[in-house]
Amino acid sequence: MLHLEIEGDVQTMPPPKRKARASSPKPKRSAKQIGIASTPEWADWVREGAEFCRTDVAKMVDQALVDYLRSKGFIKPAPPRV
Numbered sequence: 895m896l897h898l899e900i901e902g903d904v905q906t907m908p909p910p911k912r913k914a915r916a917s918s919p920k921p922k923r924s925a926k927q928i929g930i931a932s933t934p935e936w937a938d939w940v941r942e943g944a945e946f947c948r949t950d951v952a953k954m955v956d957q958a959l960v961d962y963l964r965s966k967g968f969i970k971p972a973p974p975r976v
Contacts, residue, residue: 925976 932940944954956975963972 923976 940951940954944951947954949957952975956972960972
């Protein structure tokens with residue numbers, strides 16, 4: 895315990911409060927990125943195709959890969975992308 899002396903009187907101070915430990919966060923799956931080298935024109939074409947399909951590039955590429963692999967006979971289901 896801590897003691898504080900003020901003009902002859904002794905007062906007891908409570909110990910300082912300890913900070914609570916934060917619980918460790920649950921580990922997240924680490925996402926990996928796949929890049930494709932392209933010309934600016936090709937990248938624009940892909941983006942325009944995704945807009946035409948009312949989706950984003952990542953979702954369109956994901957679906958395109960699923961369709962392509964199935965057409966080649968690959969039957970293993972695709973895991974979640976992210």
